[in-house]
Amino acid sequence: MLTLQEHTLLSKSPAIPGLSFRGFAGEGDYPKMLAVIEAGKHIDQVERSDTLDDIRRNYSHLTNCDPYTDMLFAEINGKVIGYNRVWWEKQEDGTLLYNVVGFLHPDWRRKGIGAAMLQHAEARMRQIAASQPASGQEFFQVWANGSEHGLRALLENQSYRPARYFCEMTRDINEPLPEAPMPPGLEVRPVTEAHYRPIFEAANEAFRDHWGFVERTFEEEFPNWLEDPDFNPALWKVAWDGDQIAGMVQNFINAGENAEYNRKRGYTEGISTRRPWRKLGLARSLLVQSIAMFKEMGMSETALGVDAENLSGALKLYQSVGYKEVKRSMSYRKPLD
Numbered sequence: 001m002l003t004l005q006e007h008t009l010l011s012k013s014p015a016i017p018g019l020s021f022r023g024f025a026g027e028g029d030y031p032k033m034l035a036v037i038e039a040g041k042h043i044d045q046v047e048r049s050d051t052l053d054d055i056r057r058n059y060s061h062l063t064n065c066d067p068y069t070d071m072l073f074a075e076i077n078g079k080v081i082g083y084n085r086v087w088w089e090k091q092e093d094g095t096l097l098y099n100v101v102g103f104l105h106p107d108w109r110r111k112g113i114g115a116a117m118l119q120h121a122e123a124r125m126r127q128i129a130a131s132q133p134a135s136g137q138e139f140f141q142v143w144a145n146g147s148e149h150g151l152r153a154l155l156e157n158q159s160y161r162p163a164r165y166f167c168e169m170t171r172d173i174n175e176p177l178p179e180a181p182m183p184p185g186l187e188v189r190p191v192t193e194a195h196y197r198p199i200f201e202a203a204n205e206a207f208r209d210h211w212g213f214v215e216r217t218f219e220e221e222f223p224n225w226l227e228d229p230d231f232n233p234a235l236w237k238v239a240w241d242g243d244q245i246a247g248m249v250q251n252f253i254n255a256g257e258n259a260e261y262n263r264k265r266g267y268t269e270g271i272s273t274r275r276p277w278r279k280l281g282l283a284r285s286l287l288v289q290s291i292a293m294f295k296e297m298g299m300s301e302t303a304l305g306v307d308a309e310n311l312s313g314a315l316k317l318y319q320s321v322g323y324k325e326v327k328r329s330m331s332y333r334k335p336l337d
Helices: 027-041 052-059 113-130 149-157 193-207 218-227 255-260 282-296 314-320
Strands: 019-022 071-076 079-090 096-104 138-145 161-172 237-241 244-249 265-267 301-307 324-335
Touching: 019 113, 027 052, 027 079, 027 096, 071 113, 079 113, 096 113, 113 138, 113 149, 138 149, 149 324, 193 218, 193 244, 237 282, 244 282, 265 282, 282 301, 282 314, 301 314
Parallel strands: 096 138, 265 301
Antiparallel strands: 019 071, 071 079, 079 096, 138 324, 161 301, 161 324, 237 244
């Protein structure tokens, strides 16, 4: 195991005066992490609104990750300028993914620091992989926004290649809505606490067909739901066929983003339909109902993200109700040999 507390310089780090590396030091690092995220998001054209509470909540629910062994911090004369974190997950098809997410202050990019940190992350992920039973393909994985040109160049220089593309789409709330009646026999009902587990399990079942699906349990995810400030089941559109959930849209509003970017956006996300109710127009109807709801609430636009290669035809569905692509992101992967 790499014990960062015992070392102040990585073996392949650039010779920069004052540069050192260390491990995670606890909650006192959260404000430093937030400062690095804030410093880079504008130049990277990444729209996000993080708070200390967000970071604290996320790090209290990590899966397959111990921040004390799986994080690396870069400092210049004792000031944090970057960090990364690794974790692993297993897809439904047995593929093992070793993920890394990282941030580096723009003033310290293109100096070899990011490459050294990524190589260190790969070394840690190889350690983790050595303890996992072989079950299929294994990849390093990093997610990048299309506008993160520096990160993409770094990844491609380190032999990562795009494995999948995703579109962020938005829709003007005032554009006309198409007719989209509910399929016969189905109805939307208000969500109650008793529905949380059935909704989770129905969504899990529906998304099992999607690329990159990783199984989660209700016990793992439910605490995140309750603590997430965007959690508002009153906005969800869940369709029932008798006592069976047929499909849903788990709508939400990110108030922090709306305030920071001076907009009124509602997210029509978590769109899923279980197999017996597909090809009936259910997702289209629930999506149109969601857009109409947000219009009544005074929103000016809706947004969603979609796998550009989704085999269910989701991209065409969203385009058919007025969504247009505004940004693109990608999953970069590299085989773990």
